[in-house]
Amino acid sequence: MQIEPKIMSQVKSILGEFGNKYLTSKGSLKRNNVINDLDKFDHVLMTKLFKDPLIHKNYVEKIANNEVFKLNQFIEMFEYKEFWEDSYTKYTNKIGLTANGKFIDESADVVLDFPFKDTVLKAGMTKEDLDKDASVDEPFLNETIAKPEIDELLEPKIFVNARKYDQNGEHKISNYSNHDNLIIKGNNLIALHSLKERYAGKINLIYLDPPYNTGTDSFAYNDRFNQSAWLTFMKNRLDIARDLLTEDGYIFIQTDDNEQAYLKILMDTIFGKNQYVNTISVLFKNIAGASGGGEDKRLKKNIEYITIYSKNRELSRPFNSVYQYKKVSQLVQEMREAGVSWKYTSILVDAGIEKYIGSTIDGGGNEIKLYKREHPIIKSINALMKEEGLTEEQAYDKYGKFAFQTAMPQSSIRPRVMEKWRNLGLNSNELMSIRYVPRTGKNKGQEYQQFYKGDSFRLFAWLKDVSEEIDGTLYKKDVLGTFWNFVGETKNVNKEGQVEFPNGKKPERLIGRIIEMATEPNNLVLDFFGGSGSTAAATLKSGRRFISIEQMDSQIYLQLKRLNNVMSGSDNSGLSSDVDWHGGGSFVYAELMEKNQGYLKDLLAAKDINELDAVYKRMKAGADFDFRVDLDKYENDAERKALPFEEQKRLLVRLLDKNQLYYNFNNIDDADVHDLISDNDYQFNQSFYGKKD
Incomplete structure (x- = not known):
């Protein structure tokens, strides 16, 4: 059975009422016939389409009290060529666009120019979501042909395992308040849309340290996107991020030089070119010594970049002044050695x-x-x-x-x-x-x-007037510009918060400086690449509130451990001495309720073909498959059956619809869903999506 987008399935059902006029005897679409009659505004066909509730919802717009059928957008759907039309093995090792049987990146005459502008990419953050031979093991959902699927994907999800942490430990909870700090475990795109109804226009600052798209394997995140995929991945998240910001809010995004230029162009598109504020260069390491006998063809990297945008420049609040400090005696000596008059x-x-x-x-x-x-x-x-x-x-x-x-x-x-x-x-x-x-x-x-x-x-x-006495020592202070030196802070950053995270961890003082610049006490800070919890820790110590989103089990473990250390007062690293931190605070933890995630974990854990077949049988009974999957074709494909075990495992992972990993909140009262969650979690969801104190 071919599992298709809801729109396409519904349209085919309507077209089937016309006999063989629009469909062949085997059910294949006669595209030219359909498009020709749509162009001619065939009365009977248009009436049936217009009256269908699903089609009406997605393709009819009310203008000046008149309902207008968006015909051009509707016709685009019929020009879509199903991606896995021929077999499941033809594109096992590569996903891309083809022309005359060749991938377009094999042709010098074709330029790949961000082809997925109108798509949604869920993009799992763990390397488990990656096919070893493909850039991204995720479907691109096109808005024209899969709008209902996208709508369902981005609907608010059910939260489970909700609990609160404070200095007295862990507690079950059934209520949620806007005064709570929050950690969410789950895919960040889906979690952001689950926050939208409650938090739209309420986030004062967003700080992000996203995957740098470097292709390295030393980082636990999915850090191996191709260019277009990375842009789509970021665009989907920044679109909703903008909606969450207050009108006077700011967004700071940290990257290296691999994507910074592309990011700025993308931010110009989403936020508006006139909303660009600054780009900060952050020095993280000094370059010294020989560079390999002159054999290196690139300069060593020691700078990262923080790109800043406002949501509404006319309403944005001025930055609070932040300073860099140096002992006056040290500064005098340095100036003397440089021949500069003090x-x-x-x-x-x-x-x-x-x-x-x-x-x-x-x-x-x-x-x-x-x-x-x-x-x-x-x-x-x-x-x-x-x-x-x-x-x-x-x-x-x-x-x-x-x-x-x-x-x-x-x-x-x-x-x-x-x-x-x-x-x-x-x-x-x-x-x-x-x-x-x-x-x-x-x-x-x-x-x-x-x-x-x-x-x-x-x-x-x-x-x-230009200095400050700290613990009896006089420091010269200068208002910061767009060059920040954090070399010293990187030496012990790995152990900040009493949790080790060797790659990609950002110093609390860096994030604390951003928080001090762009927010006031009790403002709300969002980081949806939560990592080891640096933003959450810095926010709590700075007297602000936070929301942190993270998908990976290992990172969630670090966040919970770190935040408990912060609350107990046992963490004296990072910002602690600067703000005289001795503990306190609390936060709520909740997980998006998994749906297909269980099947995905079982597939990845399978040790042989028999275990794999057993998981597949259970998937047929209860899993949601990718809308492009033809199970009959999969089961009868002789070439597929001859593949090695690991290849077949990766193929099954692809067939599973990873955009259906979580349960929708609007299904919480369904008997088969309600029975899966506790009464506390049921009440927590009603509180989270109901009361907006």
């Missing part, structure tokens, strides 16, 4: 006695009070080091908050102050100060004090 060498040891001498006004008519400073004491940092026997580091730690340099600012305040000083008959200015309330800038609305020195009234610029 300006903050004068110290206002004593500001002297403040004596009011008069007032002037600023451009808005607000008062500026002038003070003469009597008996001030100013010394150089070197003089203080000699007087007190201090090292340079000790001197700056003690006196750095009083260090200054002088400047000639372009300000409307300074000329007014100079004019008033001279009108008062004062001449030489050893030191004076003013007090006023700025109308703009970081000190807007509060009284602010400035110092001026000398007859040219040079303004004091304080080191304390």
Whole structure:
């Protein structure tokens, strides 16, 4: 029996009512006859099609109170050529487009230009989902011929094994709140669509570290897509991700240079070119030593990229300022060695006695009070080091908050102050100060004090305004640009959170910096490539809420272990010291309820042909097969029966519809489904998809 897309099956059923006009005696479609009559708007045919509920739902649109049949889109379906039309063994080792019996990548006259723009690719994240000889063992579901299948694929799914973790351990739960942190186990595309109704427009920040499409085997994720597949894979997920973002939200995506350029073009398409914000270059390793005797033909990679987009630039909130820090004493030494002058060498040891001498006004008519400073004491940092026997580091730690340099600012305040000083008959200015309330800038609305020195009234610029004291040590801080150095953070990243994840793990401080930039406390952060839980851990420690999605059992284990370490306070790595973390918090864990997944696991576990045949018999009774599968053809294919055991196993994995791995929520009240879940899980689903507190 040929298992087809629902639309095609329904259309063939209707066409069969016309005898042999549109179908052959064997049930094959007479495409030309159908398309010709559709072009002529054959009244009888169009009426039958128009009245069918499934066809009406997918191909009729209401415009100005009139129902319009989308004929061109409907006709496209009849131009579709079934992919496995000839046999199950012809394309066992390769999936692609052919012309005259050859794959198009074998022809120099054809360019593969992202041919799957209108498709949905579920793309399992584990290497178990990969055929060893194919780039991707997943069907591309075309929106024209498989829209009902796509609709069903993306319907909300049932959650099972719901439980809550906090400092007191694990607890069964039956309710869910938007205040909860959440970890979901399951395919991320399907999980994202399960979140849509509850969380559309509510995610403040999305951080992603997706597969880099490098073709390496050292990483546990499915990291071996071809170009078009990777773009489709990302597009499907970014489409729904955009819907989940708040209007003022941001999305940060980390990649290497393998796909960064393609990703930006894809993001321009989905978010809009005017929503592009920045690309950050992140240094993860220093390159040193010989490069192999000059034999290398490519430069060594030491940079990754973070591409940033907003959802609505006009409404997006400004980034919170984030800084990079360096000890002042270390910075001074580095500048000295580089022959660069360090300006903050004068110290206002004593500001002297403040004596009011008069007032002037600023451009808005607000008062500026002038003070003469009597008996001030100013010394150089070197003089203080000699007087007190201090090292340079000790001197700056003690006196750095009083260090200054002088400047000639372009300000409307300074000329007014100079004019008033001279009108008062004062001449030489050893030191004076003013007090006023700025109308703009970081000190807007509060009284602010400035110092001026000398007859040219040079303004004091304080080191304390561009530095910060941390644990008694003074650090120069600079607002970050688009180059971030994280070489130091990579040295111990493997053991952050007390879980080891040797490849691809990102430092908590990197993600924490992004969270600090783009969110406020209690905002919601989403990572649907959850991995070992770096984003979840950094979010919890930063006082925000998180949703993490992950499919792989091994990664889920790491996330649960890591988050429990974070909550207990036993994890003092990563961001812990920066935010003074001592534990706390909670999260909910839930799994998408598996459907075909059991058959897939049994197929992969089969040791011989007898076990494989036994699984296949059970699959025939209860599994969902790929819509392109002809089981009669499969069972009677002599060439297939002669294949080696492993080849037959991979072929059966292909026949199984991996877009039907999970149960739909709208089936939760079906008796054969309801009996499979606990009462707690039933109530949890009703709470998750019902109440939206």
